[in-house]
Amino acid sequence: MEWYQLTNAAQIDSPAIVIYKDRIRDNISLLKTMIGDIQRLRPHVKTSKTAEVIQLIMEAGITRFKFATIAEGEMLGMVNAADALMAYQPVGPKIVRLLELVQKYPHTAFSCVTDNAEAALAISNIFAGQGRRLPVYVDLNVGMNRTGIKPGLEALVLYQYLNTLPGVVPVGLHAYDGHLHDTDMAIRKERCDTAYAPVAALAAAITNSGLPQPEIVAGGTPTFPVHAAREGITCSPGTFIFWDAGYAANLPEQPFQWAALVISRVISVVDEQHICVDLGHKSVAAENPQPRVQFLNAPAAEPVSQSEEHLVLKVADAAQYPVGTVLYGVPKHICPTVALYEKAYVAERNAVIANWRIIARDRQIII
Structure with missing residues (x-):
């Protein structure tokens, strides 16, 4: 059979959709072997969207996660995940909902990304109004041209501005390079290194300006092996948990x-x-x-x-x-x-x- x-x-x-529990465990185990320190793992939960799967990941010692929707964040709060980064800039009612997540699930350290001063100010005002200061990451546009600010002087100014706001505290940089999915690993790595270089330069500029060293959360599944080889970088693969026909064909180096x-x-x-x-x-x-x-x-x-x-x-x-x-x-x-x-x-x-x-x-x- x-x-x-x-x-x-x-x-x-x-x-119907059927998930195979033993294979999920195998994929988690394989992921852990691909990085030196599992504390550098921050898997994205967008693939499974399932609390029991997140619990399997947590049982393997992985405690930090990334999410895109408030519901995904609430799922993480419900299972007492230690750390949850919303890799989506909240605007409008989402800011209030994020605050409610923070209030309802105190055992989970929530954070979010932002890429402009106006959105950051709105987030700050709502959190400061409740006497809170939310950790935030500057979302960087490293070539995907979907969200984010390009790494450089403007991003440094934004990061410094965040440090002046009463309702947020800048803690890192978020650089998602989902546009890089070349089948040839050598080409993918070269493009990834090129996209990452200004991120590293920005991080150095932030510390040189007197602020604490920012955490860098970089990449998704296609560039995971590249970023996993960088010292100290937090990696956020997501599809690994179930895998699919698209990635199996395009990313043969990831078994x-x-x-x-x-x-x-x-x-x-x-x-x-x-x-x-x-x-x-x-x-x-x-x-x-x-x-x-x-x-x-x-x-x-x-x-x-x-x-x-x-x-x-x-x-x-x-x-x-x-x-x-x-x-x-x-x-x-x-x-x-x-x-x-x-x-x-x-x-x-x-x-x-x-x-x-x-x-x-x-x-x-x-x-």
Whole structure:
């Protein structure tokens, strides 16, 4: 029996997401071997969005995390994570919600990023109004051109300005280089080093100005091996926990295992070479071109069309896939796929033994 096949699949309605507990543990163990000091790890929780998975990470001695939504932050507070960095600049009502997180979960040290004086002042005003001072990181634009301020004099001035505000305290720099995902590791490392150089220079300028040495939180999964080799840099991989078909193909130097699959069933045999399964846009991340899923037990199946509830596949012989056949698929992009499901089925030894709520898939839990 293949590792992914479930002896009790007949009890699981489809489409569904199944996570393989032993493989999750293996991925956590592998991650720890790839860095000298596990205190430098700050995994992003956007992939799993599941409290029980975070607890498995914490059981392995990793206590610091990164998150993007208030719900993800609340999940971390609920499991008493020691440290949680919101890698998303809060504006408007999110500032108040972040304050409420800080108030409700005192065992978790929350922080956030900011990239401009106006947003920083708004954060400071709200926290100072409650007699608090929130740790903040300056979010740097190192080439992704999504958020952040370019490292340089303007960023230094912003960092110094943060130190004058009553409701925040600057503690570090955040440099996400998600645009770097070259398959050739040598090229990726060269581009990563080039993007990182002005970050290191900025950190030196901050200490030279008399402020404490800033913590540098750098990279995601693609550049994790590069930043892990730098002394003292905090690293924030996320997808490692489940892995997916996209990263498996593009990042061959990282041998993580697939630990989350979508299962679907053949619901109709169209003709001799076409079948239809119940894996539509609502069940697997649809932002990428096809193929959006790689079926382990139908590797040659080619997607023909997809709609909200259906996926039509071309196969060599449809007779091999009668109605009711269970297909096990590796999503190309696991993170948004997980967010499509309310719960994940948990498998051990080829059988589903439990289900875990994907608690942070929603925008709000309590706060």
